[in-house]
Amino acid sequence: MDKDGLLNLYRQMQLIRAFEDASAQQYTRAKIGGFLHLYNGQEAVAVGASSALNPDDDVVCNYRDHGWGLVRGSTAREVMAELFGRATGTTGGRGGSMHVANVKHHFWGGYGIVGAHLPLATGLAVAAQYLGTGRITLCSMGDGSTNIGTFHAALNWAKLWNAPIIFMVENNQYAMGTPYEIHSPVPMSRKAASYDMYSEDVDGMDVMAVREALCRVADRARTGQGPSFLNVITYRYRGHSMADPDVQRSKEEINLWKQRDPITSFASNVLLKKGVTTAELEAIDAAVEAEVDDAVKFADASPEPARDTLFNYVYQQPVENMQIDGSLFKPPTLYRNGHAR
Template identity: 70%
Template sequence: MEKEDLLALYRQMVLIRQVEDRSAEMYGKAKIGGFLHLYNGQEAVAVGALSALNPDDDVLTTYRDHGYALLRGCSPESVMAELFGRATGTTGGRGGSMHLANVKNHFWGGYAIVGAHLPLAAGLAYAAQYQKDGRVVLCVMGDGSTNIGYFHATLNWAQLWKLPVIFMVENNRYAMGTPLDVHSSVTDIVQKAAGYRMHAEQVDGNDVMAVREVICRMADRARAGEGPSLVEAVTYRHRAHSMADPDVQRAKSEIASWKEQDPIERFAEEVLLPKGYTQADFDAIVREAEVVVQKAVEFADASPEPGRDTLYDHVYATPVANMQVDGTLIAPPTLAAR
């Protein structure tokens, strides 16, 4: 990669970190409600993986989705506004943190149900294979997802049909507060792929270049018709499972030791410094991101909430009759009217 492209990866990781830190702060101020799962510590996985794909390759992930949304063209303003539940958010304030999406840029979203997006990823991969359009699907999940029935059913079919899909497990060693060896009988997650004769590789998820390299190779394989693969990216989240989690199960010393291997600092030291960049360059990028995210927060705060008259927009089931908002009866539109 060119020097400037390497710096761009750094800039992306810093932006994600800044969005997460400010979101935590806004949650503390009750500007953001509901669920909020932050990605601090795992930035190298998303940035490395997406840098390896084409813009029209499909991407799906879990509820820990802010980084993926930003990388797939959701502006910091629209992400922050969605977290604030505002009409200017990525899904008009209806989805919140866990359901960011940008279908135009082949980012199919944030999924809240553990493992439920795996069959959807296989479906997208089947469509790509059927249409012979050379697209690859990246399906991101947590270590906890690998215990779910969807995981096993989907890996089986994906391998049988040689679908162009990469299953990337972000192994942050915990499912909520439950450690890997307490929730999974197999702790070496790559081994799970062997049950389906699927090619699998483990990678250091805190090394952005290593993640990029493995995803490049797995995407090439898939495009060449060699079928699916599983990549286990070993990483760690710096924050609790979600903002509502007191994080009592993980040892403080363990958290501290992973923070010492911060993927952003590591990339700066190991890759960017030897290329001639300096601490002043890094500081300038952090300040740029602070300004961008400050503007996003101000934009979100000044944005309106979704209007009452839009209550039934995007509702495909028959709405409940006699729905009241602040004492006012909101008549559901007839099916014909919708």
């Protein structure tokens, strides 16, 4: 990877970090409703993985999805507006934090139900194989979702069909407050082994290690060698969500992981050694801060979704006698796939 490529990895990780810090702040100001799961500490995973994919490969992930949206083609403005529930957001403000998506760029979202996206991802991969599109699917998930029934159904099906898919566990070692040893009776590698699936353990605090692992397994998927499994060891700095007081983990443990911060370690171990200057990095830091400030202002100034679109994407056909604000809602002529026409 050339210098510009390396600097772009740094920029993307810093953008996610700044974006998440701003999201936390806006949540405490009640600008963002519902749940908010932040990605601080895990930046190297989405950034390194995405950098090894083609722009039109299919990507699906869980609700910890802001960073994924940012690396898969959505702007900071669009993602922040989605968090604010505004019409200018990635899904028009209908999904919120857990459902960032960008279908044009083959990013299918953000899923709030643990493990629910795994069979969908497998379906995308089998469809690509059947249609011969050459696309592969990256399905990211948390370590907790490897205990859900859909995990086993998806791996079983993917292996049976030799599907071009990568199952990537973002193993931040906790499912909410429950540590891995308490929620899983076997090591992660054995879960992949039970489906005879190629698997690797990856250092998720090292963006280049993630990128290199993804290059290897993406190549396997593209050359007909079927599904792969990556156990990417990472750590989240904040609680499970903004609603979590995070009492189960010790300060010492959190600080230990912060010493291996994916952004500062990439800067000192790779960038500075390759001749990048501190001034160049500071310029990037300032640019992403400005980008995030602008995104917050944009989101705050954006309109809420129009009331007469409230039932779009909900009913195929209009339902009679629905009421909004106490008065009868007259649906515009006919809906088809949620669009008035």
